[in-house]
Amino acid sequence: MAETKNRQIILASRPVGEPKDENFKLVESTLPQPAKDEVLLRTLYLSLDPYMRGRMSATKSYAEPVAINGVMEGGTVSEVMQSQYSNLAKGDIVLGYTGWQSQAIAPGATLIKIDPNLAPVSTALGVLGMPGMTAYTGLLNIGQPQAGETVVVAAASGAVGAIVGQIAKIKGCRVIGIAGGKRKCDYVIKELGFDDCIDHKDANLPKLLGKSCPKGIDVYFENVGGAVFEAVFPLLNPFARIPVCGLISAYNETTLEAGAIPLPILMRAILTKRLTFRGFIVSDFGSQRQEFLQAVSGWIKEGRIKYLEDVVEGLENAPKAFQGLLKGENFGKLIVRVGDEQ
Amino acid sequence: MAETKNRQIILASRPVGEPKDENFKLVESTLPQPAKDEVLLRTLYLSLDPYMRGRMSATKSYAEPVAINGVMEGGTVSEVMQSQYSNLAKGDIVLGYTGWQSQAIAPGATLIKIDPNLAPVSTALGVLGMPGMTAYTGLLNIGQPQAGETVVVAAASGAVGAIVGQIAKIKGCRVIGIAGGKRKCDYVIKELGFDDCIDHKDANLPKLLGKSCPKGIDVYFENVGGAVFEAVFPLLNPFARIPVCGLISAYNETTLEAGAIPLPILMRAILTKRLTFRGFIVSDFGSQRQEFLQAVSGWIKEGRIKYLEDVVEGLENAPKAFQGLLKGENFGKLIVRVGDEQ
DSSP states (O other): OOOOOEEEEESOOOOOSSHHHHHHHHEEEEEEOOOOTEEEEEEEEEETTTTHHHSSSSSOOOSSSOOSBBBBOOEEEHHHHEEETOOOOOOOOEEOOOOBBEEEEEGGGOOOOOOOTTTOOGGTTTTTTTTHHOOOOOOOOIOOOOOOEEEEESTTTTTHHHHHHHHHHHHHHHEEESSSSHHHHHHHHHHHOEEEEETSSSHHHHHHHHHHHHTOOEEEEEEHHHHHHHHHHGGEEEEEEEEEOOGGGGOOOSSOOOSSSSHHHHHHHHTTOOOOOEEOOOGGGGGHHHHHHHHHHHHHHHHHHHOOEEEEEEEGGGGHHHHHHTTTTOOEEEEESSOOOO | OOOOOEEEEEEEEEEEESOGGGGGEEEEEEEEOOOEEEEEEEEEEEEEEETTTHHHHSOOSSSOOOOOSBBBBOEEEEEEEEEEEETTOTTTTTOOOOOOOOEEEEEEGOOOEEOOOSSOOGGGGGGTSSSHHHHHHHHIIOOOOOOTTTEEEESSSTTTTTHHHHHHHHHEEEEEEEESSSHHHHHHHHHTOSSSEETTTTTTTTHHHHHHTTEEEEEEEEEOHHHHHHHHHGGEEEEEEEOOOOGGGGOOOOOOOOOOSSSSHHHHHHHTTTTTEOOOOOOGGGGGHHHHHHHHHHHHHHTOOOOEEEEEOOGGGGGHHHHHHHTOOOOOOEEOOOOOOO
């Protein structure tokens, strides 16, 4: 068989502050035949997620940065085109981590086969994938919401926040979302069933949040940082739990200012209120994958969890869509359709 | 029976910054007869502890402040002089929370009878009391030290820190103390068996700490705050646990400065290193009291845990001793001998 043409988006240069078009480059290449235990994949969907901003910087975070001229990393749903791996066959749909490209060769052992009868295969990147599992594991392991408690979720219409809030509702909590703009807030209340949702662009955020949380805040699912955290902080109840899952407000910052809360004030609150702050990423709870899939797919079937996908057409539009994601312009889980499902 | 003369130290005024003599006042009063279910107590030992500084301020912490002209609060070991409570008899020795006074009337149900054959009764205020249990429960529940990990303990010669470090050694950890001055550091290494101890007055603290922790820090038992935390922070390993038990460096501060670590830097580290910060006080783990007593008294008998008491003579000297405690002048668990054991 002949070589396969491949389109890739590579990291052309490291962004300073917000990523710009020039930091990305679309290149064409060819792929060899898959070797033993490898498969050739055609990308159907590429997931775009805030953590990717961290990979574009040279600083080591919980993972190594993408190299200059390296293919941008990301989760994908792909179709197997050729297989040299015994457990996968041509036509199978798989979840992988093959990045921003239209084709890929990957070791079969790194791929997870998706059952297309269970749900649309794109959900393997969202509600039934990394964002959904981030929400599920972080909320239940660290947040430990109890019925009657108040749970506040930032980025409430986003891929993670929407699931956090809906699971907290299932657990019997009062759930307050924070989101950007009236359209998102309306969606969070009317479609997702949160008790309230506050626009973080409103200058009265601290006051409005206080009104919506008359009994204080027991769990704050932190995936934003900045001004939202500052509004949440004084409302935290004794024994409040703060799973720290992301800090999207700071991802593009080149200088980190002290912010409105000095560290000694935070430490004193941790002590006197017996707060728990704990950072995590989804792989810390990798062993809970089956439990998560079973619980959340069940809740989807029962209509207790809804999800929304924001699908962008074409790999070439990924850089712009990613820049918009960091500004909160997406509405629902952001996914790029790279190839058509057959 | 006649009324009983009582000597009390009351809170005369609230301190601004460091407590001064004028914030305390020694007064005499008389006590009535104990009513039904009450006992009359003669104080033998009064515990002095850093948390008392918080009770002197009007700000509500995890407990209500002491009222102006109210008796200063504190844990005591006392002898029962008269009993109207069926489970206690004259001559019994009890642990109570009767405060800075030579006598007290207390409901019998609030007292815990001490077995004087088990250990010197003063240990009920130290290694077998609140400080020891703070060390035991905070380290094991939150710190969760694993063999081979590195544990750093501030105020390492203090009532809590000394026990934290010795338990961490029993658990197979590398243990580094931080203490004030050569004498305390020598004691921590030679008597308590820590692997190293660094003088926090040394300007090279960050560098010295780095040298003593070549594999980074997995558990930092925080009871100091300030410059010690700043030295520890960059050395924290992924998944490090930070039980926050006290912030003695800040107790006297009237203005809290931002410090050297801006909040966004801390939050980013919590996220990327998956750190856990959790505040606690000993009563949060009240149900573990028997387990603690059994474990620690066993370790004392085996010679695996040593303790040191710094005994001040006379109730009238409590204010000065307490002021010294906040400056780190004590050496070992600070206790006031209020009355003689028979």
